[in-house]
Amino acid sequence: MRFVLAPEMTPELFEDLLHCWTEVTNAGGAVGFVPPVTPDDIRPTAERSFSGTANDLLVGYDDEGRVASWLILADSQSGLRAHWRWVLRVMVHPKHQGKGYGRELMLAADDAARGLGLEMLQLTCRGGTGVDGFYASLGYREVGRVPRSIRLSPGDDRDEIYMMKWL
Numbered sequence: 001m002r003f004v005l006a007p008e009m010t011p012e013l014f015e016d017l018l019h020c021w022t023e024v025t026n027a028g029g030a031v032g033f034v035p036p037v038t039p040d041d042i043r044p045t046a047e048r049s050f051s052g053t054a055n056d057l058l059v060g061y062d063d064e065g066r067v068a069s070w071l072i073l074a075d076s077q078s079g080l081r082a083h084w085r086w087v088l089r090v091m092v093h094p095k096h097q098g099k100g101y102g103r104e105l106m107l108a109a110d111d112a113a114r115g116l117g118l119e120m121l122q123l124t125c126r127g128g129t130g131v132d133g134f135y136a137s138l139g140y141r142e143v144g145r146v147p148r149s150i151r152l153s154p155g156d157d158r159d160e161i162y163m164m165k166w167l
Helices: 011-026 039-051 101-115 131-137
Strands: 002-005 055-061 067-074 084-092 120-126 141-153 156-166
Touching (some): 002 101, 011 067, 011 084, 067 101, 101 120
Antiparallel strands (some): 141 156
């Protein structure tokens, strides 16, 4: 896989990212939406996510040059927190699940963050998915949890888990 930090946001790239986000959500991925969704459901959030000048998009491309994975390294926009970034919207296209692309993406994020002179990465994840174990295997540790703060539907509330990693 080939990774590009801060690629030029062309209309084609935007649509590829949006397609990936839709496919990941509809496959059950915890990336901000509850399935089923259409690209139009996600488009307003995607437009806001990709318009931030303080955010760095990291895209993983497969051997065919298509978007296979991506995440955002988001600046907290505080000088007191300039030494770290939030890791947002971590996703791997469903057709690439089980190939180790998620691990490759997260390791590429570590490298990108070091290249930006950062010392730490933080992320949140949805409880009940098991993804916190994946992040723990990459060196992240849980530093907090907000019980039942994510509501998928009435009666289905999940914890928001805060994790961080020193680089």
